[in-house]
Amino acid sequence: MTTKQSIEISDAEWEVMRVIWTLGQSTSNEIFENLKEKMKWQMPTIKTLLGRLVKKGALSADKEGRAFIYKPLIEEQSTMDHVSQLLFDHMCQMKIGSTIADLLDEVALSQSDIVRLRNVIDQKAKNAPEKVECNCLAKKTV
Amino acid sequence: MTTKQSIEISDAEWEVMRVIWTLGQSTSNEIFENLKEKMKWQMPTIKTLLGRLVKKGALSADKEGRAFIYKPLIEEQSTMDHVSQLLFDHMCQMKIGSTIADLLDEVALSQSDIVRLRNVIDQKAKNAPEKVECNCLAKKTV
DNA sequence: TCTTTATGACTACAATTGTAAACTAAAGAT
């Protein structure tokens, strides 16, 4: 799993990836079973998404008898890290801290997540500046 | 500012919003000056994005002499909160904690951000479960 | 071996997005 960071995965494709990541590998049928309720998708929709994901290099497809077995070529955690960084990269730096705080308030966290988060924050605390500057405007070239 | 949460703002549009949010209000010219370097955009590109944002209800446009003054109709912090929630909503619940930890490691945080984050985490710690279940597969309807 | 069926491949098509050219109308200058 080389984990190419440059791959763009759309929302719909993301749903397919989640199933495959969780199962480790999967057939189109299995994916269909897992998503038809939640997404109200027809089989051809899944086929299209699988095709695009293979083409993008996010999945491998190995023929196993009649069907293909799809396996992830990119790793889940690093893909999640990548897209969240992309998102926050194009937001006002000054407000990222509060946004993450608001976010933490909404998500489910386990005890070990808490430990991990506390550690990260303790580390950051050591060198945190008083204020983070807004980076939304071009620097004045006076 | 009513802050309609349903508005979808694309990446390019986001850049325009950031400038307007930071300035409070702006003309197309001012936006151009702030983004031409960073985005390498031509003026018509900005015009298009402004038009789309007004149409979407993200901006108001008041004629002031020759030009329009654009003002945000949605609030920056809540828009940031909204899009980050949207992003994490379609990710594996089980891995969100570690993703946010990885993210915190990368971003700039001020001392007051740190205080705020510690508070949120302390709150969450009270009721945090041992483990957060993966929510990527359909529940078996046995 | 022939037929049925499951599965993937190809095609489709509208909406959104990124990017910008061309056109038009109004404001300021002469």
Added chain:
DNA sequence: ATCTTTAGTTTACAATTGTAGTCATAAAGA
């Protein structure tokens, strides 16, 4: 009262995305 400049409007156009129909083919059963 014109002309020029400037700012907005309309049009354009390819790529991506969401969603799915149709076609072809290979496997499985009769």
